[in-house]
Amino acid sequence: MNLKPTLGRVLIKRCEPETKSGGIIIPETAQEKSAKGQVLAIGGFEKDKEFDIKAGDIAYFAKWGGTEIKDESGEAYIVIKADEILGVERKES
Amino acid sequence: MNLKPTLGRVLIKRCEPETKSGGIIIPETAQEKSAKGQVLAIGGFEKDKEFDIKAGDIAYFAKWGGTEIKDESGEAYIVIKADEILGVERKES
Amino acid sequence: MNLKPTLGRVLIKRCEPETKSGGIIIPETAQEKSAKGQVLAIGGFEKDKEFDIKAGDIAYFAKWGGTEIKDESGEAYIVIKADEILGVERKES
Amino acid sequence: MNLKPTLGRVLIKRCEPETKSGGIIIPETAQEKSAKGQVLAIGGFEKDKEFDIKAGDIAYFAKWGGTEIKDESGEAYIVIKADEILGVERKES
Amino acid sequence: MNLKPTLGRVLIKRCEPETKSGGIIIPETAQEKSAKGQVLAIGGFEKDKEFDIKAGDIAYFAKWGGTEIKDESGEAYIVIKADEILGVERKES
Amino acid sequence: MNLKPTLGRVLIKRCEPETKSGGIIIPETAQEKSAKGQVLAIGGFEKDKEFDIKAGDIAYFAKWGGTEIKDESGEAYIVIKADEILGVERKES
Amino acid sequence: MNLKPTLGRVLIKRCEPETKSGGIIIPETAQEKSAKGQVLAIGGFEKDKEFDIKAGDIAYFAKWGGTEIKDESGEAYIVIKADEILGVERKES
Numbered sequence: 001m002n003l004k005p006t007l008g009r010v011l012i013k014r015c016e017p018e019t020k021s022g023g024i025i026i027p028e029t030a031q032e033k034s035a036k037g038q039v040l041a042i043g044g045f046e047k048d049k050e051f052d053i054k055a056g057d058i059a060y061f062a063k064w065g066g067t068e069i070k071d072e073s074g075e076a077y078i079v080i081k082a083d084e085i086l087g088v089e090r091k092e093s
Numbered sequence: 094m095n096l097k098p099t100l101g102r103v104l105i106k107r108c109e110p111e112t113k114s115g116g117i118i119i120p121e122t123a124q125e126k127s128a129k130g131q132v133l134a135i136g137g138f139e140k141d142k143e144f145d146i147k148a149g150d151i152a153y154f155a156k157w158g159g160t161e162i163k164d165e166s167g168e169a170y171i172v173i174k175a176d177e178i179l180g181v182e183r184k185e186s
Numbered sequence: 187m188n189l190k191p192t193l194g195r196v197l198i199k200r201c202e203p204e205t206k207s208g209g210i211i212i213p214e215t216a217q218e219k220s221a222k223g224q225v226l227a228i229g230g231f232e233k234d235k236e237f238d239i240k241a242g243d244i245a246y247f248a249k250w251g252g253t254e255i256k257d258e259s260g261e262a263y264i265v266i267k268a269d270e271i272l273g274v275e276r277k278e279s
Numbered sequence: 280m281n282l283k284p285t286l287g288r289v290l291i292k293r294c295e296p297e298t299k300s301g302g303i304i305i306p307e308t309a310q311e312k313s314a315k316g317q318v319l320a321i322g323g324f325e326k327d328k329e330f331d332i333k334a335g336d337i338a339y340f341a342k343w344g345g346t347e348i349k350d351e352s353g354e355a356y357i358v359i360k361a362d363e364i365l366g367v368e369r370k371e372s
Numbered sequence: 373m374n375l376k377p378t379l380g381r382v383l384i385k386r387c388e389p390e391t392k393s394g395g396i397i398i399p400e401t402a403q404e405k406s407a408k409g410q411v412l413a414i415g416g417f418e419k420d421k422e423f424d425i426k427a428g429d430i431a432y433f434a435k436w437g438g439t440e441i442k443d444e445s446g447e448a449y450i451v452i453k454a455d456e457i458l459g460v461e462r463k464e465s
Numbered sequence: 466m467n468l469k470p471t472l473g474r475v476l477i478k479r480c481e482p483e484t485k486s487g488g489i490i491i492p493e494t495a496q497e498k499s500a501k502g503q504v505l506a507i508g509g510f511e512k513d514k515e516f517d518i519k520a521g522d523i524a525y526f527a528k529w530g531g532t533e534i535k536d537e538s539g540e541a542y543i544v545i546k547a548d549e550i551l552g553v554e555r556k557e558s
Numbered sequence: 559m560n561l562k563p564t565l566g567r568v569l570i571k572r573c574e575p576e577t578k579s580g581g582i583i584i585p586e587t588a589q590e591k592s593a594k595g596q597v598l599a600i601g602g603f604e605k606d607k608e609f610d611i612k613a614g615d616i617a618y619f620a621k622w623g624g625t626e627i628k629d630e631s632g633e634a635y636i637v638i639k640a641d642e643i644l645g646v647e648r649k650e651s
Contacts, residue, residue: 005180079179086637087563098273172272191366265365284459358458377552451551470645544644
């Protein structure tokens with residue numbers, strides 16, 4: 001995918017498939033859940049909002065955060081604001 | 094269309110036709126979906142909100158973001174705030 | 187109409203009559219629609235919110251944006267904040 | 280009425296009697312309507328919010344804006360924030 | 373009552389008894405109503421929010437504004453933010 | 466209890482037991498009620514939000530304000546933001 | 559768990575298991591409850607939001623605050639903004 005996120009946004013490829021549901025969801029608890037994915041591109045950071053997030057990191061974010069974008073082959077990505085990312089895991093090189 | 098967007102707004106021609114629905118929409122998931130369109134005009138950027146968006150870019154935005162404007166022939170456009178654009182694809186020249 | 191809008195507001199004469207409806211409106215899509223009208227008077231612009239809007243412009247705004255004002259003959263106008271105007275069309279002189 | 284509005288507020292005598300209704304109001308359209316009244320007193324303007332509003336002006340405001348105050352004879356007035364006033368009409372002297 | 377309001381708050385003794393109601397209130401109009409009371413103590417004013425309110429003034433405020441405090445004899449007072457006071461009446465000395 | 470409140474928060478021991486209710490509460494009036502308790506510890510005040518609140522004061526706050534914390538013996542305390550405290554009573558020493 | 563929280567966020571291991579419930583929760587009172595956990599990692603503090611929170615502290619937070627993250631073994635953690643932490647207990651060394 002060739003998309004360049006706008007300033008303060010991050011492009012992510014989800015690690016797990018999204019579950020589908022028709023109707024109203026009754027969660028087991030009121031606790032917000034997370035999802036994770038690999039950071040593909042970063043649109044730069046806004047002033048005073050510089051985060052330690054790099055392409056290749058595994059990023060965690062609220063399960064329904066961000067907006068889904070599909071490429072021509074139907075593959076789904078997430079664009080999310082950098083300040084909605086909860087944390088990252090990074091492989092030591 | 095001759096419209097000049099106001100400061101911080103962008104005029105877009107949608108790539109896909111809008112789907113119609115009468116009634117309440119039950120989405121498959123709680124994940125926000127996106128739409129895309131070609132940037133036709135930009136009303137300039139607000140101070141400290143300068144985005145890398147140019148006329149001719151394909152812009153992605155939340156599916157129901159922005160406001161629809163119709164020209165005299167009934168053709169529909171979107172005016173949306175620049176900071177609601179998720180990212181852009183640009184053809185190399 | 188003799189009304190002078192307050193700072194940051196614009197007085198507009200709608201181009202199309204407002205449609206009437208009794209009850210709840212189920213829009214065809216979730217996309218916000220627009221309306222247009224001619225700018226009659228501007229109450230000046232707030233600091234850092236100077237827009238390129240002039241008396242005589244055709245202004246576009248969200249369909250239900252602004253507040254309706256009726257003059258003594260019952261004719262209806264809209265007063266709307268300048269930063270709610272989506273864009274303008276201007277006749278070259 | 281002897282009330283001195285606080286900073287940034289305006290005391291107004293409505294021009295038209297308020298209509299009464301018991302229950303839920305279904306407006307003809309989704310467009311916000313306005314009311315008007317004569318400005319009796321101004322509590323001064325906040326910094327960077329100086330409006331061109333004077334005692335004696337006919338002020339327009341959203342129909343249900345402001346808060347009603349009754350004097351001892353039961354006569355009703357409105358106190359409203361200056362930045363909620365849409366515009367004024369002023370008699371040339 | 374010995375209470376010292378915190379910065380930016382005012383202690384008031386209501387002039388009229390509060391009406392009691394069990395259930396849902398259907399107001400005659402959508403217009404917000406006011407109540408009044410005597411200012412007993414002021415916790416000082418926040419920076420850039422200095423109001424002309426003094427102990428002894430009759431202050432007007434939105435009918436359900438502020439929070440009720442009862443002293444040991446069961447008598448009820450209101451603590452309200454100074455910037456929620458609509459206006460005051462003051463006896464000339 | 467050994468808890469140190471974070472910056473801008475206050476630890477309080479309620480004076481009255483909390484009433485229990487199962488279901489929906491229909492208050493007698495729409496007026497917000499208060500509760501009171503003794504200030505045990507203060508986490509310092511934020512810049513430009515310095516309040517005259519001291520350990521030992523009896524503090525008043527909105528009845529359901531703050532968050533309940535239980536120690537190991539099951540005794541309940543409240544942690545509340547300093548700027549939600551309505552006022553204090555202090556014993557002269 | 560290897561996660562590095564983003565700026566202004568804290569990684570916590572809950573002390574008590576989360577209770578599960580299917581459906582709507584009717585709390586005994588309207589008072590917000592708290593939970594506690596051990597601070598594992600801190601993503602640094604934002605400017606003007608420096609809190610006295612350290613790894614190893616027992617932190618208290620609103621019962622449903624933060625977002626749950628699960629590691630590969632299914633163990634659950636919480637990531638929460640530092641300014642949502644109510645207070646901490648720290649063992650003297």
